[in-house]
Amino acid sequence: MTTPLSCVYVTHLVAPKHGSNEDECEDAVAVLPSRSHDDMLLEPVTAGVCDGATESALAKDWARLLSRAAAESALQRPDLLSGGTAYEEFASSAVAQWDPWLAQYTQARTAEGRPLKWYEHTKLAEGAYATLLTVRVDPDSGVGHEATEPAWRWRAAALGDSCLFHLRDDRLAQAFPVQAVEEFGTTPDLFGSRNRDAALLACRTRFTEGRCAPGDRLLLMTDALAAWFLSVPDQEGALRQLLEFSGPDDLDRFKKWLNRLRGGGLLRNDDVAVVRIDFEGR
Template identity: 25%
Template structure:
């Protein structure tokens, strides 16, 4: 997929995802949405212990990329919570499903806005953006090394009135032609920060679904966590 962003050469975007081993695509709790025309890209990892996390993660990424909304804004979060409730609540749900929904949903989130020569990032949790130039990391956010990952990342939750400002990572910088932005959910982000030797594979050649699936399957045998694994590669 390619699209121009206000005066710069077209961005090239590719999205790839692999569910947990033994799970089907419909059970994938990651979401990613790309709006190449506006230069807005978002990725979110729904928390497996939460209720209907695949719905919540999708609502977050679509709001940012498709609707150009700030998912950390209190009014926007209120609307997204309403949409989540409307989508997941059904009158014929069994009692245990209703009890699960009452506990709410949660997800990590990272949004990237690419401008003519710069970019902005807003994130919470352990889904990460890697800004790469010649396969070297210029920025890794919101986490910068593998040791920062944990079992309990900060999350955007449906039960919270708003997300505390201090929990949001916000930043940005400049980019130039040939740079690569790699948005990645936690498993692949952590693995690539641990094994930077593989970064050129994500910079030097087009990535296909088959290639990425093979990469994930092979590297799960080498230490990549068995988790929903999703990337969005934006080439400038």
């Protein structure tokens, strides 16, 4: 009997709000292993998606650090997204990375002749904040299922309103952690760079899991695009539009598409990040 082959393809796009440039974008994505979007992946895949809180200082830098830390930790520890002690240890380790990074940033500013102003020190003492969605996808051993049925298992943890959508037959099978557009608010839970209460961060984080078969997709989105996706009356049509953008070469077209939605009042003018994971097999 031929062993079924199951693989995934992963791509992601990050775009700033209209009127801003890439250096000002406060959404961040880290995907591991780091491969081209057209590479067939057979091994576990992890992703960290963050939406930095504009009102906090250095939010974009914290979002980038946190998303990377989440993807790395989820890849190293398969049990991370089950919650409990493993997630608390990750939260502690992520926060511990902030002060060394900030020290380097402060030194670089001084060396450039741009030392931090007194009001910057005050703001930095409050910490930086971001939402965090972490996802890990593993080949499923098929225990309890037909051996000829290729499948993958995914686990996710969400603090705040960056969302995961599981699509089957190009229809929404599961939304996490927000299930309806009315659930989006103005004050989502946030992961703070100076929050050393790891148990509290873990308590505020929601966890879930599922299984994917060939033909399924996972879409990970920050809040503005997720709210648009949940609000449109024709989700299949919306998905077809999203699937037009399949790699980094499509970023300019993606930005223009976002601006058309914004111009039509359909999409809030905010930074956007999306990760697309396609499952294939035979």
